[in-house]
Amino acid sequence: MQITNGLHIDLASHTQQGLKEINEDAVGFFVPNETRLLDNKGVLLAVADGVSSAEAGKDASATAVTRFINDYYPTPETWSVKHAGQKLLSSINITLFKRSHEFANEEKGYLTTFTGMVIKSRTCHFFHVGDSRAYLLREGELTQLTRDHVASIGTGRTFLARAVGMDNCLQIDYGSVDLETGDILLATSDGIHDFVDEATLVEVLSCQLTEQEKIDKLATLALDGGSDDNISGVIAHITGLPNESLNDYNTKLTRLPFPPPLDPGVMLDGYQVIEELFASSRSQLYLVEDSETGTRVVMKTPSVTFEEDTGYIDRFIQEEWIGKRIHSEYVVKIIEQKRPRTCLYYLMEYVHGVSLDKWMKLNHFPKPKIAISIIEKVAKGLSEFHKMETIHQDLKPANILINQDNEIKIVDFGSVFVAGVAEIFVPLDHEGVLGTATYSDPKYLLGKNTGIQGDLYALATICYELFCGKLPYGDKIEECQTAFEYDRLRYISASDVNPIIPIWFDRTLQRGVAFDLEERYEVIDDFLTDLRNPNPIFLRDDPKAKKNKSQVLFWQLLSGFWILMLILVIAMFKQG
Template identity: 85%
Template sequence: MTKSNRLSINLASHSEKGLKEINEDAVGFFVPTEDRLLEGKGIILAVADGVSSAEAGKDASETAVKRFIDDYYPTPDTWSVKHAGQKLLSNINITLFKRSHEFANEEKGYLTTFSGLVIKSRTCHLFHVGDSRAYLFRNNELKQLTRDHVASIATGRSFLARAVGMDNCLQIDYSTVDLEDNDLLLATSDGIHDFLELDKLTEILSLNISEQEKIDLLAKTAFDNGSDDNISGVIAQVNQLPNESLNDYNSKLLRLPFPPPLDPGVKLDGYKVIKELFASSRSQLYLVEDTDSGEQMVMKTPSITFEEDTGYIDRFIQEEWIGKRISSEYVVKIIEQKRPRTCLYYLMEYVHGISMDKWMKQNHFPKPKVAISIIEKIAKGLAEFHKTETIHQDLKPANILIDTHNNIKIVDFGSVFVAGLAEIFIPLEHEGVLGTATYSDPKYLLGKNTGIQGDLYALATISYELFCGKLPYGEKIEECQTAFEYDRLRYIPANEVNPVIPMWFDRTLQRGVAFDLEERYENIDEFLTDLKNPNPVYLRDDPKVTKNKSQVLFWQLLSGFWILMLILVIAMFKQG
């Protein structure tokens, strides 16, 4: 996420005891410094008003605000904001409820109101319990976003009908607001809003002063108007919203119709179809030309078979969104639309090359330097996925394009998993298609999200095939459906298939494709290091440091320095 596309908000808070002996209100906010958290989790602001008659209101309000902020960011990335916020508040509620019952004989209760706002992407998620309030100030108009959970009695008095810690089952008001640049969000305890008319709130928020000056002035004015309660509030001024999120894409693109099959010569939104490049049961790829610029690109369209399948449509829309987040010379580039779309499709750069599975058939046992170079480029492409908390999950030769200069492009975002999105992890299905079951991590295929280690397994499998022309567990892996069937497979040593391969190189490949995650490399950099340089551990474990001339030739081709390194390693062990 570029600096110019970051969520930017000014925050300010104020909390004081007022005329009361102690301050039982609590306010807080948090802005992540990491772009990953800012984009994936958002910004939090909260106000809680401890119930003074419950004797433990101060502890209750501070616990609610602190735990909501502290516990929100470590929640699983697969949880939605709604799910995370509701689960956290429910847990906080149970904690306070149990504390209250510990002091049942002393009539000491841990009760508090709570209004929490999570600002993520272009949306404000609101969690509310009690009579604290949240407002939206936009275009000089103030709108209350919450409703007070109070009940009136015959004498005209009212009491709090809902609070955190009041019952073992908590009812939470949840809502969302689509934000705009220059919006202002305000959350207050009743020590402010019960003593300021709506017109006065609007007048102060309209002033051309800083956010801190505004919240301080709101507190002072409430006090001057006779506030006899604690006085607290927090303000969030939206300076800049990021570009559209996946949800924003969905809301717009879901309304677009599917395009029909496109014949050569047909024009769609200013793009002329030259030819069909690929077609499957799930999508079509067309080579098209921009009629304005003459630029050639690839248009991907969804299969009309899934026109009523909202899950498929969501996934198709997600592909474009994911591609736009990744910028690498080793990953196919998604092209920004220059004109409004009348149908559902997206555009990619046109790569002049062939898929890696075809390339390997034409280039049996490529030179080690060439093979290692290709592996490194694939790894660099994967690194860009991983920087954005994104896992490819379906890396295979058919999803890698190679041009005449052995440059590569990773393609296909259809199975990508993005941390932080509101989606359930769904493993690839066995469809009998060569590539999916062959290169994907068996743990992943059986339902476990193995993250970076899953992509590493695929990379190691491709590396093995580059040097051996075969698969590390043989062709039977394509037929495996259960954990038992995978357990029956045995790794085929690379140097049995290709005698030129030294033992340490084989050990690296074996560890890269290990089914057991404890044995497999944890990251790609470590795998590449051992692939390019003899790991002393593997040399030490091998009683026969081979001097076969073909292996020496292999090392020389792989790196001009490897023989020297080997001598240094042996010398080191002799000294030890």
């Protein structure tokens, strides 16, 4: 089929369990419908072979293929194929590695081989881990593009030396080959290539059959040849190529100029600037209107100060990709750019509202039910980051927008850390970002990546401020630069600041903002549970545990809604 400007390609795949009880292989290919994605990203095909000795090999292979296909196309257009593929596979590897280590038995886990190919313009890019294979057939000559990651233990026995999910650091083989019309690309699991010799592969691939008939025939030959494994493969037959190569496309995009400061009325790529919403030394936010649809969105542009800073440019580009991966009603949405960009920027949904720090100045000591609702929504937004092995790292009231209905949106992906994607961990620069230092985990500011516990610290700090109007360690925390200076700080009891706060609620906040990671909650759900329900541990043997009238009122306000709902349910049940 003709799928893009001048590119003609026939694709087919096959997978079956063979003689095994279950099929632990996964195959897939994807052809975008949009010409822009086809030109910028290309066509993708992949095969993965879940390790049979691992309990979750089937899930591992399916995860690798599905995640690679789903996450590849939202990557920034300014990323090269190599850069995008390696980052994605590293991220997938971390996910599977963590799942693997949930099992006490080291023989079980989420392990899989992976071979993927991206056909973009006149080039095939391939990524490989394990003993699945990629081949190229050209004018009757078969070339194995990948090498098997196996090790010999004597007497002809081998074992898999590399797999996705095997280690927290993944070594990925990458290569590329210029394509010619008539080329046939083949990716197989060892259920095929261990039982069908290369001469037979050439014979089948060269015969006058459809690509589907070819891959089906290879599966049959493997089974007839004694294959006792799952049998899977993908074929791509190139029957036409574009006249113009796009190999340098990404390089050109990364050299896009920074837009100048944009005044109201200025038109950029079909977007008219309405007003400047925010400006800092690092970026600008503009409210813009799409001239074609009339839709208003927010345009984020980089600061011209960093035009020569390649690290800054890469992080700015990565922000857009991170935003595309997070899907939550409590996280600002990234808008897909439909027209070619002439400058470096990206688009976000426009949220009507104010930042939470401004909202708190207008709403001192909000009702407990409202405050808890806000914290729960922020926590749900954070959970979507964490599901993607992503840490926000800069959660603060200024990065949370709230509207008149008290609905919230987490914004700003500038400091986000993605496990398996970040080449290095770079803590925030303490100097000049005191607002951030107020809410960020001190361990993080001092150079330690505290992961989910770091986001939890920020969430607990915001919760404390909502109920108390102050910070849990006072304003002096903004001045701290060393571990010694943080050690001198003391937690200020929330019950002392706001007498209606019960001791159990105060101690929940205290544990949430504890500097010691062993004392702090490990997961956000546990923190939320103790905010909603008195933890008996926090009431035991404490003279302050006596509830005064104002504390009883606090609990009544917090739980009254649920009591009312229970009464309504009972009444409806009796009527029924």
